[in-house]
Amino acid sequence: MTYAFAAYPMVRQAREMVRSGELGRIRQIHVEYVQDWLTNPLPPEHKQAGWRADPERSGPVGCTGDIGTHAHHLATFVSGLEIERLRADLLVCGSPKTLEDTVFVNARYQGNVPGLLWATQVAPGNPCGLRLRIYGERAGLEWDEEQPEFLKFDIFGEPTRLISRGAGAGVGLAAIRLTRTPRGHPEGWLEAWANLYTEFAVAIDARRQNRELPEGLVDYPTVEDGVKGMQFIEAVVRSDRNGGNWVELAAAPGMLST
Secondary structure (H helix, E strand, C coil), rough: CCCCHHCHHHHHHHHHHCCCEEEEEEEEEEEEEECCCCCCCCCHHHHHHHHHHHHHCCCCCHHHHHHHHHHHHHHHHCCCCCCCEEEEEEECCCCCCCCCCCEEEEECCCCCHHEEEEECCCCCCCCEEEEEEEEEEEEEEEEEECCCCCCEEHHHHHHHEEEEECCCCCCCCHHHHHCCCCCCCCHHHHHHHHHHHHHHHHHHHHHHHCCCCCCCCCCCCHHHHHHHHHHHHHHHHHHHHCCCCCCCCCCCCCCCCC
């Protein structure tokens, strides 16, 4: 599944830090994906908007399926926690349209950890504002896709630490493995896609050669992650149609290992 944000080095760094317990027990998860390109009406022939605004092609949601699923995956990927239940509102906050352009989700992750997810495509001044914040009993992490080379790390009561992409300075192997250029030479969106496809290729080659890959060598989003994204959409729609009531998320079915 091409959730390319999972292939940014500093996203892998954040995931590794959460896994190693540097934040302590997770207490809150906040994620947002904020854009502005649907603020005003678009011409009918606009190719980017075509399928996203057409229920016959995109299903019952617009913004939620387009960018909300990326926010959902990023939060679960880094935290290691799945959403167990949620309540949601689907809204049209911009120009009139058939499908929603904004979604608000109040979530409960595994262990009853609370979280908020907000996605909108009608927030002027925000070209691609994907941001994740995770707070634990000891420390907090923040990553911003528009500043992808840096990870903000705050241990309670200590000065803020800004971890930058590249070897050294506390960056772990999970991030270094995906780093392509030295610190100071920017990497971004295209490199994240390249990292994702490289991991796909490594996994395909290993399958063809009947070889077991070392643990942690690849960590790309799988078909199962795609299924979980669809279950997230379905739960958001059910909650919205039920007046924003809490709904349970179905457990993802077992799937063949990649």
